[in-house]
Every structure is written in structure tokens, then in C-alpha cells.
Amino acid sequence: MSNVTIACIGKLKEKYLKDAQSEYAKRLCAFCGVSIVEKGEARIEKDASDALIIKAQEQEGQALMSASKGTLIALSPEGEQMDSLRFSVLLKKLCDEGDLTFAIGGSYGLSDAVKKSARHIVSFSDLTMPHQLFRIVLLEQIYRGFMIAAGRTYHK
Numbered sequence: 001m002s003n004v005t006i007a008c009i010g011k012l013k014e015k016y017l018k019d020a021q022s023e024y025a026k027r028l029c030a031f032c033g034v035s036i037v038e039k040g041e042a043r044i045e046k047d048a049s050d051a052l053i054i055k056a057q058e059q060e061g062q063a064l065m066s067a068s069k070g071t072l073i074a075l076s077p078e079g080e081q082m083d084s085l086r087f088s089v090l091l092k093k094l095c096d097e098g099d100l101t102f103a104i105g106g107s108y109g110l111s112d113a114v115k116k117s118a119r120h121i122v123s124f125s126d127l128t129m130p131h132q133l134f135r136i137v138l139l140e141q142i143y144r145g146f147m148i149a150a151g152r153t154y155h156k
Contacts, residue, residue: 001031004101006135014132017135021139040063042108057109057112058111067101072117
């Protein structure tokens with residue numbers, strides 16, 4: 001059984017998000033080990049220069065990569081978009097090879113170093129989402145992907 005790590009910037013604050021995270025982590029235990037590693041957000045002034053934003057991305061990126069185990073998947077808007085069936089195939093293939101880490105950046109996005117280190121860059125949408133909410137969307141899609149691969153009826 002492979003392990004899936006969600007490496008993310010920031011902590012969940014709202015109870016309903018923590019509850020959703022716990023529920024999907026519990027469901028995923030039938031398919032893989034699950035760990036969620038929360039790294040701190042880089043703090044910069046509100047109207048920071050591009051150089052300071054890049055520095056914040058790099059700081060957060062190093063933290064994310066330090067939490068990475070196995071194959072790294074970067075989650076970024078410029079990545080490849082796929083439907084749930086294709087995501088399931090990718091998930092199954094990579095988990096069959098070993099451990100897997102999904103990297104979710106903070107409000108400044110992912111550093112170039114994380115994207116270059118990633119085996120795949122995946123986009124779930126062109127929409128902008130709060131990274132705390134996206135974590136739940138990712139967990140649900142990982143669960144859906146395993147259910148599809150197992151031939152179960154969760155996916156319709």
C-alpha cells in the first residue's frame with residue numbers, strides 16, 4: 001500500500017474544513033496511507049515587490065519539497081487539466097510505483113523549483129480557490145480516483 005502526502009501551505013482554521021479533511025482521510029485509509037503536512041505561510045507586506053513575492057514562493061517551495069516523499073505532483077493553474085477518469089489512471093499508475101506527494105502552494109503560488117521538481121503539474125480548474133478549500137477538493141478527487149480504479153460505484 002502506497003502513502004499519499006498532501007504537502008500544503010497554511011493551516012485549516014474552520015471546523016467544517018477540518019471535519020471534511022478528516023472524513024476523506026478516513027475514507028482513503030482503505031486505499032493508501034494518508035498524511036497531511038502543513039507548512040507555514042511566508043509573510044510579506046501587502047504591496048510587496050515582485051522580488052519579495054518570488055522570495056516568498058521560494059521559501060514556501062523549499063518547505064513543501066522538504067515534506068515530499070516519493071513522486072511529486074505540483075498543483076498549479078498552468079498544469080494539465082484532466083477529468084476524474086484520467087486523474088484516476090494517473091493516480092493508480094503513480095501509486096503502483098510508490099509513495100506520492102501532492103504540493104499545494106499558498107496565496108503566492110508554487111515556486112518554479114517545485115514545478116521543475118514535480119513529475120507532473122496538474123490543474124483542477126482555471127478558477128482561483130482558497131488553498132484551504134482546494135485541499136478538500138483534492139482529497140475528494142483522490143478518493144474518487146481510487147474508487148474509480150477499484151470499480152466501485154461512487155463515481156457517476
